[in-house]
Amino acid sequence: MPDIPATLKTYQAHIDGKWVDAASGKTFQTINPYTGEPWALIPECDKEDVDRAVRAAARAFESGPWPGMTQTARGRLLRRIAALIEKHAQHLAEIEVRDNGKLISEMHAQTKYLPEWFNYYGGLADKIQGAVVPVDRPDHFTYILKEPVGVCGFIIPWNSPLMLAGWKLAPALAAGCTVVIKPSEFTSASLLEFMRLVIQEAEVPPGVINVVTGYGAVAGEPLVTHPLVSKVAFTGGTLTGARVNELAAKTFKKVSLELGGKSPNIVFDDCVLDDAVSGAISGIFAATGQTCIAGSRLLLQETIHDKFVEKLVAMAKTARLGDPSLPTTQVGPVTTPPQYRKILGYIDIAKGEGAKCVLGGGPAPAAEGGGTYFVKPTIFTGVENRMRIAQEEVFGPVLSVIKFKDEEDAVRIANDIAYGLGAGVWTQSVRRAHTMARRIKAGTVWVNTYRAVSFLMPFGGYKASGLGRENGMEAIEGYLQTKSVWINNGPGGGNPFIMKTAS
Numbered sequence: 001m002p003d004i005p006a007t008l009k010t011y012q013a014h015i016d017g018k019w020v021d022a023a024s025g026k027t028f029q030t031i032n033p034y035t036g037e038p039w040a041l042i043p044e045c046d047k048e049d050v051d052r053a054v055r056a057a058a059r060a061f062e063s064g065p066w067p068g069m070t071q072t073a074r075g076r077l078l079r080r081i082a083a084l085i086e087k088h089a090q091h092l093a094e095i096e097v098r099d100n101g102k103l104i105s106e107m108h109a110q111t112k113y114l115p116e117w118f119n120y121y122g123g124l125a126d127k128i129q130g131a132v133v134p135v136d137r138p139d140h141f142t143y144i145l146k147e148p149v150g151v152c153g154f155i156i157p158w159n160s161p162l163m164l165a166g167w168k169l170a171p172a173l174a175a176g177c178t179v180v181i182k183p184s185e186f187t188s189a190s191l192l193e194f195m196r197l198v199i200q201e202a203e204v205p206p207g208v209i210n211v212v213t214g215y216g217a218v219a220g221e222p223l224v225t226h227p228l229v230s231k232v233a234f235t236g237g238t239l240t241g242a243r244v245n246e247l248a249a250k251t252f253k254k255v256s257l258e259l260g261g262k263s264p265n266i267v268f269d270d271c272v273l274d275d276a277v278s279g280a281i282s283g284i285f286a287a288t289g290q291t292c293i294a295g296s297r298l299l300l301q302e303t304i305h306d307k308f309v310e311k312l313v314a315m316a317k318t319a320r321l322g323d324p325s326l327p328t329t330q331v332g333p334v335t336t337p338p339q340y341r342k343i344l345g346y347i348d349i350a351k352g353e354g355a356k357c358v359l360g361g362g363p364a365p366a367a368e369g370g371g372t373y374f375v376k377p378t379i380f381t382g383v384e385n386r387m388r389i390a391q392e393e394v395f396g397p398v399l400s401v402i403k404f405k406d407e408e409d410a411v412r413i414a415n416d417i418a419y420g421l422g423a424g425v426w427t428q429s430v431r432r433a434h435t436m437a438r439r440i441k442a443g444t445v446w447v448n449t450y451r452a453v454s455f456l457m458p459f460g461g462y463k464a465s466g467l468g469r470e471n472g473m474e475a476i477e478g479y480l481q482t483k484s485v486w487i488n489n490g491p492g493g494g495n496p497f498i499m500k501t502a503s
């Protein structure tokens with residue numbers, strides 16, 4: 001084993017309100033994608049640690065202060081969490097940048113916005129209501145209860161750990177659930193900092209929120225299959241999501257999956273051209289393409305194709321690569337070494353398929369502002385929708401440009417894909433905006449904007465892009481069970497088969 005630098009920060013897992021090492025004592029290094037150097041040690045948790053965390057969550061759900069807390073009190077707790085995130089937003093953003101290499105401007109925007117999720121669901125906590133039902137049996141009083149599902153297992157990806165964890169955590173806590181979170185092995189530090197700076201300071205009862213860190217096969221899978229876990233929420237790749245769904249189904253767990261995308265960003269010839277060019281650039285390059293909603297298929301109406309591509313390439317050439325901790329940087333590194341190799345592999349595939357590379361097309365050396373794990377912003381034209389570069393998720397700064405003739409052709413190309421997460425439409429026609437929004441098979445359609453999200457708006461996908469919805473009022477339903485209660489106020493034990501005899 002290589003020597004461990006003395007300067008590495010050492011983290012622990014958080015189980016039952018305590019900071020603990022992995023039961024095995026093992027750790028692994030987390031790497032700064034910008035420098036390529038390790039900066040922290042993370043506990044390598046396994047099945048034993050997951051079991052401890054789940055059992056702690058189960059105890060907290062059944063006894064202690066959490067189940068006795070009123071819905072209004074839970075709402076106040078969520079608002080305390082929101083205030084603490086706001087207080088520590090800058091530090092949490094800096095940890096995210098160090099761990100995942102995304103831009104400080106984007107990560108700070110996320111951590112500043114994240115409190116709104118906890119404020120929103122804090123307000124919603126005591127609005128969870130059942131109903132009295134006027135049932136068609138005059139001797140019965142019937143009502144419906146909404147109850148928390150129980151222990152929830154969250155598996156979080158490496159691209160925006162805090163934001164994507166918050167999308168799950170806020171509605172789960174508002175519903176009264178308890179939680180075990182398994183972040184990506186590539187980006188565990190920010191969630192552990194979140195536990196230290198926010199959850200402990202907010203005085204969340206022990207066992208309500210637990211974080212175990214480690215690899216998917218030895219920590220993630222035991223979380224999905226644990227018999228005391230009632231709900232699994234996963235964000236990540238489609239293949240892994242299918243495996244999570246398969247494992248969870250064996251014990252009939254509730255499942256929500258936010259998976260991959262290959263989103264069409266559709267530009268019509270009646271668009272505001274400069275706005276659409278900016279939207280296309282930010283849709284694919286702003287997060288180094290490492291977002292499930294990246295507008296990675298740019299569909300251009302053939303009447304404006306050449307002019308649009310000229311403007312697009314000219315603007316993309318000005319992108320500033322470099323240190324993601326600097327506010328002037330516009331494109332940062334790829335987060336993980338495997339993802340870096342995957343992106344370069346897809347660039348080679350696209351060239352082999354006959355797509356024309358008009359910008360980028362390889363690693364970005366230090367002389368061009370890059371260095372470790374940097375890929376040049378890359379644009380391919382002449383792409384056919386059947387090509388792998390148009391059908392498979394690259395998750396990197398690689399844009400495929402596809403021509404279309406008219407509205408019908410655009411809809412056909414947009415929907416001819418396994419995914420259905422997001423889509424963009426650029427047009428000045430109100431009729432076309434609404435028509436396209438109805439016809440595109442995707443969970444979100446943006447018109448004359450792209451990548452906008454809100455705690456108020458449901459988010460999720462069609463087809464292979466997932467199951468269920470996050471955000472908005474719909475999200476909290478995924479953390480609730482519905483119970484029907486029947487009370488007989490008449491004679492006969494309420495048995496509908498007892499017949500009254502004539503006197």
